[in-house]
Amino acid sequence: MKKLISSAIIFTVTIHCSIKTPEITLTGEKTALESQILGAYEQLSTQNLATTSARTSTNAVSAAEGQQESVLQAMQNQQFNKDEIDELKRSKVIGENRAGYLEILGSSKYESDPVYKNIVDKIVADENRDRRIIYQRLLAVDASSEKENTDALSTFAKIQGEKSEVGTMIQQPDGQWIEKAKSK
Template sequence: MGEVQALKNARVIGETRNGYLQIVTEPKDAGYRSYVHRIVEAENRSRYLLYAHEAKKIGESLSGVEILYGKRWRDDAFPGELVQKPDGSWSQKEEPGEGRSR
């Protein structure tokens, strides 16, 4: 998880609306790009297994569980991390209370 967090902190990857990681800024360096792809693929494989198990356990569709976890991951993201909006666009998560009228 430390490697995933480091890539999030670098704004290279973000949390998608369906519960998986996605590379948002493709690294130019071939070695680093390969590393990023390996980390994202491994984490997404683990997430898929978790979601499939959870879907079977609670009798929900896989896509329903993916969306549920996607919301959780985005809600738990730190301010500044990249998160995918429901329309598919990307933004940085706001600071708590930021953008809200008082």
């Protein structure tokens, strides 16, 4: 009898267990600059901004705290507007330009409906403002040469395009707009 009960328990437990294979996504190698920017962005997003151990004036501390607050607010705004931005990208009303900002591409609804146009204009302006705040903070944290800053900004633009869904309109370095294709 004990064998029968033990067998029934083992059978029941094994039926309810399942093995799931992990989802593995292969991506290309990231450049050192991309890794550095992504690392800095993740550091900002987890609110682990570095603070100095040197004595500073209260004005410098207040300015740093103000910058930190504005970056965190910008990141919260981005999360708040993400769904609307993704929908506008899917409908090809907006796209990711080569400078790393959103750009309005227009549509018949955008041109004919002033209320819709105002909503789109505000969402794009807010997102671009938030990106500018984050970009400036990341560049300020790692004070680099003008060329390195230019490289970093083009990398920001590349990252924004990569983060976008398939079908998003992406502006190429030559100015041409193409639809983001599915990764191979």
